[in-house]
Amino acid sequence: MSAPEWPYRRTRPWLVHYLAGDGATARQAWIVLPGGWGPTRPPAPAPLVISPHGRNNLGFSNAVTYWRDLPADGSFILVCPDGLGRAHDRASDPYDQPPSDPGRFSYGYRREIDDLARMPQIVEATLPWLRVDRSRVFVLGSSMGGQETLLLAARYPHGLAAGTGRLAGAAAFDAPCDLVAQCAYLTHQPATGSANPPGVAALMIEEVGSQPASLGAFALAARFYDRKTNGQLTIGELLAKLPRNQALWDERSPLHHAAALAALPFPLRIYWSSHDTVVGNQATAQSGKLYAAIKAARPSADVVQVEGTWAHSAEFVPSGKLGEALVALGLIAT
Numbered sequence: 067m068s069a070p071e072w073p074y075r076r077t078r079p080w081l082v083h084y085l086a087g088d089g090a091t092a093r094q095a096w097i098v099l100p101g102g103w104g105p106t107r108p109p110a111p112a113p114l115v116i117s118p119h120g121r122n123n124l125g126f127s128n129a130v131t132y133w134r135d136l137p138a139d140g141s142f143i144l145v146c147p148d149g150l151g152r153a154h155d156r157a158s159d160p161y162d163q164p165p166s167d168p169g170r171f172s173y174g175y176r177r178e179i180d181d182l183a184r185m186p187q188i189v190e191a192t193l194p195w196l197r198v199d200r201s202r203v204f205v206l207g208s209s210m211g212g213q214e215t216l217l218l219a220a221r222y223p224h225g226l227a228a229g230t231g232r233l234a235g236a237a238a239f240d241a242p243c244d245l246v247a248q249c250a251y252l253t254h255q256p257a258t259g260s261a262n263p264p265g266v267a268a269l270m271i272e273e274v275g276s277q278p279a280s281l282g283a284f285a286l287a288a289r290f291y292d293r294k295t296n297g298q299l300t301i302g303e304l305l306a307k308l309p310r311n312q313a314l315w316d317e318r319s320p321l322h323h324a325a326a327l328a329a330l331p332f333p334l335r336i337y338w339s340s341h342d343t344v345v346g347n348q349a350t351a352q353s354g355k356l357y358a359a360i361k362a363a364r365p366s367a368d369v370v371q372v373e374g375t376w377a378h379s380a381e382f383v384p385s386g387k388l389g390e391a392l393v394a395l396g397l398i399a400t
Contacts, residue, residue: 072130076101076138079129082192086150087177087184091168095147096125097189099196100138108195113142113202113397114231116185116218118178120209120379121266122170124148128211132382136389140398143198145185149178149214151273171269173210173245174217174318182214183222186230200231204395208382209345212241216320216327216356223330235395237335239382242345243320243356245270246312250283251346253301264288268304274318276311321356328364335394336371337387344378370394 072079080097103109115137119128125146137144149169172178182205186198203226207215219236226232242248249270255263268290271277286302316322327334338353345352357371372390374381381387392398 074130074135076135078103079126080193082188084147084181084184084188084192087180088150091150093148093150093169093181094125095145095185095188095192096129097193097196098129098133098137098144098146100141103196105195108197109141111197111199113140113204113234114186114189114198115142115144115397116182116203116205117144117146118149118182118205118207118211118214118218119146119169120207120211121173123210124167124169132208132379132388134384136384136392136398139384140392142397143189143196145189147181147185147188150181151175151178152275171210171273172214173270173273174213175273176317179214179217179221180227182218183227184230186226187228190230198231202234203231204235204237204397205233206237206239206388206391207241208239208379208388209241212238213243213245213318213320216241216243217318217323219330219332219334220320220323220326223326223332233332235333235335236330237337237391237395238320238353239337239387239391240339240342240345240348240378241320241336241353243352245274245319246278246280246315247283247347247351248345249278250285251351253285253288255343255346262290264301265290267301268292268299271301271304271308274314275308276314277305277308278315279310279312281305321352321359324356324359325363327356327369328360328367330368332368333395334360334367334369335391336369337374337381337391338371339374339376339378339381341375342378349373 129146151172215238252263252267292299338348
């Protein structure tokens with residue numbers, strides 16, 4: 067089924083459904099194909115691009131806002147899944163406030179990364195006339211999607227789930243790479259208009275489900291709106307209700323996986339901006355720091371960093387660095 071609001075003429079989106087890795091939650095993904103492909107005109111096995119979406123976003127918005135007609139430029143399959151965050155159990159986690167959709171704030175949840183690794187299998191199972199070139203699977207994402215891109219590459223460097231292919235390249239854009247540092251940064255940012263950074267930090271804390279080992283960088287007095295109490299809580303009050311477990315933050319932080327990223331058998335590209343105010347301190351705490359850690363672990367690592375001055379995720383469009391990355395990875399011609 068295609069989306070009637072799809073505004074582009076050279077591609078067509080297909081809505082498919084899959085069961086998430088928890089074995090219980092039905093999710094959906096959008097597969098975008100060149101317009102001439104279909105059940106009566108199936109293509110030869112084609113490269114697959116997996117694109118996890120950014121925070122407070124879902125698969126269709128990721129496809130229509132950023133990818134547009136790019137699959138027609140390179141004759142590749144694009145899959146943009148909605149994803150899945152950690153299960154918020156109201157009985158065992160009484161202070162959690164689950165988001166309206168369980169995929170909007172997944173922040174590198176391990177089962178979400180496992181689901182991304184199943185995307186070649188999901189694509190072929192839901193569109194049986196479509197075949198993936200399993201030697202040419204790529205992952206590209208921005209913001210939270212960039213974080214999950216890096217985690218997929220680190221966790222599945224030599225083969226994806228159930229023998230359904232292997233990654234041939236990855237590119238992450240404006241990614242949070244140290245989740246504790248990013249969460250703490252958000253607690254210091256003021257609420258302006260509809261933006262409420264401390265509220266985003268609270269959702270991140272609730273998604274991880276623990277407090278990190280050190281709270282020294284947090285603005286513990288920062289307030290956010292709590293739907294359950296219909297009032298204001300502080301970040302400190304929220305953290306105090308949760309058990310301390312740094313490991314849960316580390317497993318979601320690409321910086322903690324720098325050694326694995328340094329050993330990747332395929333090229334990795336890291337794009338970041340010194341003017342990014344959504345993911346703060348990119349040079350010293352996030353993507354720039356990750357690049358330095360990868361090179362320190364293995365100077366010959368096949369990783370390229372591209373630094374710019376764009377606004378957060380503004381380069382993740384066909385005419386910007388997204389198109390450049392697809393050229394560099396051999397998915398579209400110059």
